[in-house]
Amino acid sequence: MIKLITASERHQANVGDWLKSHYLFSFADHYDPSNMEFGPLRVFNDDYISPKAGFPAHPHTEIEIVTIVLSGELTHKDNIGNQATISPGQVQRMTAGTGMTHSESNETDEEVHLLQLWFVPNQRNLAPSYELMQVDFLSTKNKLTPLVTGQKVLEDVVFLNSNSTVYYGSVDQGEEINFRTFKIRKTLLYLLSGSLLVNNVEADIHDQVRLDDQELVTIRGTSSATFILVDVPALEVNY
Structure with missing residues (x-):
């Protein structure tokens, strides 16, 4: 089976002046029971964060979060000691596991464009962990x-x-x-x-x-x- 979903069918989130986001699946206050996941892929968001704005510290459990920055810079901080600025060409993975708190912010004067994908892990009760790698894919x-x-x-x-x-x-x-x-x-x-x-x-x-x-x-x-x-x-x- 092959299914085309057009750009106009993405959900455009109404979050505030600081964030422009399109959801490819049900997420946050957008609920569509016919579009909950794709295999273990649970979230795919296309985000633009305004300068000097971002997500304050918030918790996650039992989810794998992949962050891909396409332009600009995103600063990550978490409660297990990681702090990094993610630039284009880098890829970040956060294993929330049994529980992890993090924040994501744009501390620059330019908009940041990022993709974030969440996967249901294939193991429960993993220890929280973090990885950032330079891939130079662009x-x-x-x-x-x-x-x-x-x-x-x-x-x-x-x-x-x-x-x-x-x-x-x-x-x-x-x-x-x-x-x-x-x-x-x-x-x-x-x-x-x-x-x-x-x-x-x-x-x-x-x-x-x-x-x-x-x-x-x-x-x-x-x-x-x-x-x-x-x-x-x-x-x-x-x-």
């Missing part, structure tokens, strides 16, 4: 670059407690990328810029293509495009 061309994974076949990638992988993709007009998968897995592709044909389905900026029961995902640039591809198990065995 300069890649005509390839998929793994950013975070729980699949042990990939190295030098941020670790995730889920049998899932998040890729950054870039393809020039007329070029093609083939992503081989399995019918027991699912693929979500979210367009950041440009336009694509995904298994012959036309997708434009901020559209999503969700696929399952596929063995090959063919991604062709109808213009130069960038995107996030999330590869997840159709059914994650948890706990």
